[in-house]
Amino acid sequence: MNRIFIRMAPLIALAIAVAAIAIYFAIRLLFGDPLEDIARKQAAGPIFLLEQYIDLAPADEWLVRLNKVREVSGFNMELIPVSTALERLPPQEHASLQRGAVVLDIAARTFYRRVDLDGDRYVGSDEDVLEVSRLPIDIGLELKTELLRYLIVALCMLVPLGIWSRAHWRELLALSKVADSLGEGRLSARAPTGRRSGLQPLAIRMNEMANRIEGLLDAQKSLLHSVSHELRTPISRLEFGLELLRDAADDPRLDARIRSMEDDVHELKALVNELLRLAQMDGRHGLQSEPFDPGQALRDCAQRSQHAFRGKQLECVFDQSLQAWTGDRRLFARAVDNLLLNAAKYSRERVRMSASGGSSVSSSVSSSVSSGTLEIVVEDDGPGVPPEERERIFEAFYRLDRSRDRATGGFGLGLAIARKAVALHGGTLTVESSALGGARFIMRLPA
Incomplete structure (x- = not known):
């Protein structure tokens, strides 16, 4: 199992999600709400009819053109009082409505605009607001489109990451096997050091470490073997000499001294045997x-x-x-x-x-x-x-x-x-x- 990819893939997905949210708020802070721009583009048709057909009509034909658009279009156009429109809009949009701007209510798929600021269209028109509802606004579709874009970006990032991490994971497993072999005493194990490997420096250092350890242990075992075997010869000579000396000794005090010396030789011989046993334990093989x-x-x-x-x-x-x-x-x-x-x-x-x-x-x-x-x-x-x-x-x-x-x-x-x-x-x-x-x-x- 590629643990590198499993650990990094959620992090990359989370990073892309955080980046998307950060981009949205940055654009909103600097240039306005991007969702409103999307809604205005989707409602561009009704706004165009209002500004280029109904608004340009003479005062006596204004209501006629408004009714024609209402009859032939799928929009619902109503004249409502300014106070009613202000009640339906959030407070931050009141000023825009009062100065005659088009104000969108995205959730209700509706926009509002004052009919007349100066009262020259017809009597009381400066107190009316045109409410156009059932607009072709679908923010959900746009959000799904944006989500699809980010998913494609994530996929384009994760595929190369998967290929890269798979190669590195296999190299890490190879290094792990070498480390296990070294830990079990097989000091001849070495890590592969291919030039294309991203872990080549680590593999080289591991091999150098294994070479030094193997050399030190070989030197230690060689020293123990050499010292132990070299000591056995003089020990044997001492044992033989003490045995001859015991046979020739008549003084009881000298005999006690010889026994003490024999005990020392036996102790030294036991030490040599223990060193040899320790040196012989050189691995599971x-x-x-x-x-x-x-x-x-x-x-x-x-x-x-x-x-x-x-x-x-x-x-x-x-x-x-x-x-x-x-x-x-x-x-x-x-x-x-x-x-x-x-x-x-x-x-x-x-x-x-x-x-x-x-x-x-x-x-x-x-x-x-x-x-x-x-x-x-x-x-x-x-x-x-x-x-x-x-x-x-x-x-x-x-x-x-x-x-x-x-x-x-x-x-x-x-x-x-x-x-x-x-x-x-x-x-x-x-x-x-x-x-x-x-x-x-x-x-x-x-x-």
């Missing part, structure tokens, strides 16, 4: 989608995370109507695992994971779940997330706790990886306050 049971996948995630919940309670509440969902099970599990590990780290005693969706809505979990949408909620009773930090916690390497000791652990990548995994499926991951007192992470995945 990398998804390995297949139908699977989300309930079973969530139970597997809860089982894998049990080691992180020592001394804490993990409660699972799953909707019984959960149905098979199609997606990358590995990325789905990675996102849920990271949410559970994050909740286990910051909770005090209790963590609850709930799921709903499929073909029905679970009112006990979330009343906002639409049909076909899979929603997973992980909430805890920890300190929560301040409102001003709720977007930043999904940034890579960002942590509410700025310390890097092993008591808090982590590298600030878990939530970034979880959000990216959800985004690759076209879903959303947000955080809000929980009824348990801590944070409530909501993962919504479309059907």
Whole structure:
């Protein structure tokens, strides 16, 4: 549907209507009422007979000629007193009638004129007014003609506008498809840049932007891959050296120091693995989608995370109507695992994971779940997330706790990886306050 034309056509029609009204009032203000001029032209025949035949008659033949015109014409001519004529006319026309001008009453299809200003036609003629009615005045026909003219003008304007807007609308749709492709991670998409296109400058800028983004992301992924792979070699050497050193060490204090160094190496190795996982999420084309049971996948995630919940309670509440969902099970599990590990780290005693969706809505979990949408909620009773930090916690390497000791652990990548995994499926991951007192992470995945 051409929305440009649909929005502009009523505006143009309204503009033409306003212009017609403005033209009418401008002409009326400067040159008089154009409707009266039209009426005078239509009543030109009776006025001509009055001025050129009846008025030029001698005084003794004036009434004779008046009666002849009355008999042979279709007009109704009557002599009425001046006072009666003044009563029938609006006040602004009284002066014109008194000085002997022809005064039109368009609505009544009648005109009035004094018979004699000096009383030289016959006795009392200066007090008579000639009323000529049933004139061939049809203002409606003239208004219809004017309306037809403006409609033709509007049509002549709207046809080129429709042709022009259709071409631009198609170009806008093409740009919109390119923008959608870029948003979905297909950075190779480019907008057409034909010379005849009115949107060529915008298409060129969009392509330049896509080139820069693609180059930056390629450089970032290349850097992450290179750094991660280059770090694995010295890490492996350190692990091997520490193992040899442990076998040769006899001092218990040295042995404790070696274990501490091994923990540092393992931490560094885990960081490299997380960086590689983050770098590997480069678009939907990398998804390995297949139908699977989300309930079973969530139970597997809860089982894998049990080691992180020592001394804490993990409660699972799953909707019984959960149905098979199609997606990358590995990325789905990675996102849920990271949410559970994050909740286990910051909770005090209790963590609850709930799921709903499929073909029905679970009112006990979330009343906002639409049909076909899979929603997973992980909430805890920890300190929560301040409102001003709720977007930043999904940034890579960002942590509410700025310390890097092993008591808090982590590298600030878990939530970034979880959000990216959800985004690759076209879903959303947000955080809000929980009824348990801590944070409530909501993962919504479309059907």
